[in-house]
Amino acid sequence: MNKQETNSNNWQARTKKNTINLGMWTFAWVVTTAIAAFAPKFIWDFNTLLTVTAVVINVLVGFGMIFANKKHLHGLDEMQQKIQSGAMALSLGVGLVLGCSYELLEDIKLISFEPEISHLVIVMCITYMIGIIKGGAKYR
Structure with a gap:
């Protein structure tokens, strides 16, 4: 095996490891989000201490996911980084513009319901994809 093949194999192994790590952190964040959202109502009957603890754990796991994402991005090649960067910029821009406009619609009474963050998250995920x-x- 020559040096270039070895470097390629190391890069592929590192990318796979970073991807799996990011997947585990993302899964953990989704689980802790679900716990923080649903456990107060269905498991511990709105216990404030448990609810605050669940939210704090969710935030900490969320930061772990952010750092895992950063590590994953830094391990990608230049083309993949460019693709990711463009998709993230698009998602951030669409999320910011539509999120502000969505809230404004409720403020000026053009919609009768309160905007939900979940709607914005869905739009940002679709935009990112x-x-x-x-x-x-x-x-290509």
């Missing part, structure tokens, strides 16, 4: 797909197609 579109950005990844378009970025991947652009660099």
Whole structure:
């Protein structure tokens, strides 16, 4: 095996490890989010201490997910970083613009319901996926 193949194998192994690590942190964050959202009502009957603890744990696991994502991104090659960066910029921009406009609709009484953050999260996730797909197609 030559040096280039060894470096390629090391990069692939590191990328796989970083991807799995990010997946585990993301899964843990989703689980802690579900616990913080649903356990107060269905498990511990709105116990304030347990609820605050669940939210704090969720935030800490969320920061772990952020750091795992950063490590994952730094381990990607330049093209993959460019695709990810473009998709994240698109998602952030769409989320910011639509999120502010969505809240404004309620403030000026053009919608009768209170905007939910989950709607914004869904829009940002869809936008991110579109950005990844378009970025991947652009660099093929």
